[in-house]
Amino acid sequence: MLMSVKKLKTGLVKNKIKGLALDIDDTLSFTWSYWAQSLQEKFGGPKDLSLTEIRTKYQLVQNVPHWQSREAYEWMEMARKSNEIQELLPLIENSNKMVERIDKIIPVVCYLTIRGQSVIPGTEKWLRKHGFPKAPVIAKPDDLPLEEGSIWKAETLRFLYPHVLGIIDDNPALINYLDASYKGTIFLYNNLEIPQTPLKVIQCKNWEDIPEKVVNFLQT
Ligand SMILES: [Mg+2]
Incomplete structure (x- = not known):
């Protein structure tokens, strides 16, 4: 597991924080x-x-x-x-405002992306420019092939649970790489077809929907 991921987990355990991860591409940025x-x-x-x-x-x-x-x-x-x-990259309209709202309900503890680690600097600048909450960017190791990105992301989510309770992501393929033993929640953004799955998947049509869905999720 990446050092940055281990460090994140240690920090969350130590400070007794539980939060959410956010995907970036086509979830926050268009x-x-x-x-x-x-x-x-x-x-x-x-x-x-x-x-x-x-x-x-x-x-x-x-x-x-x-x-x-x-x-x-x-x-x-x-x-x-x-x-x-x-x-x-353009911003997906309102994603930053909605994330700000979500961060007050449950902290955003990391950005989890299959972008390569070499583009973390540009990614961080973009997040700052649009006023997203400060949290580490966890990116795919550069030497890992792109095709293995979703597998890597799924493994990382499994490793971080329950300190990371779930992720907001637009990619339904992620679901295929997680099995029923994963108890976290996938807020599937902008994707109306959910594959057959034993996982907890919450469909989110648009960003305006998500804060309320997060509140409901925390009450169940
Ligand atoms: Mg994406």
């Missing part, structure tokens, strides 16, 4: 939109489809046929490793 817009400008895109329609149709940018060239993949690699690009 990373998809920045990527899609940049890729479209550089490499073209499906004609007659708006960016929203492209997202509905293909979901991941990697699935869009126009963006499957070597040059497009190289741009994606560059974007993943660029601290400057993390700083430029």
Whole structure:
């Protein structure tokens, strides 16, 4: 387990704090939109489809046929490793205000992301710029392949429970890597299809919904 994760757990145990983790990409930052817009400008895109329609149709940018060239993949690699690009990402509307509200109900104790550790500086600047609560950014080890990101995230969540009671995340794939032995809660943001699961998953249509769902969760 990463030193930063162990350190976080030790601190939470010592100070008897229980809180929530937050995903960043497409939960707090509209990373998809920045990527899609940049890729479209550089490499073209499906004609007659708006960016929203492209997202509905293909979901991941990697699935869009126009963006499957070597040059497009190289741009994606560059974007993943660029601290400057993390700083430029648009904010998902109101996510910062809602997180501020949630932090008063239950502390946000970390940002847990499958971005690589090398982009922690740009990520921290972005979080500060938008007024998110101060908490450590736990990022995937740089040498771990991207495809193993969700497995790593699931293991980290398991390790941190019950000091980290759950996560707000947009990625339903995370659920596939956690089994029934995980007692934490996944607040699944902006994703209306929940895979069949024995886990505690709370569907959250938009950010405005989440503070109330957090309050309800703490009362049960
Ligand atoms: Mg995400």
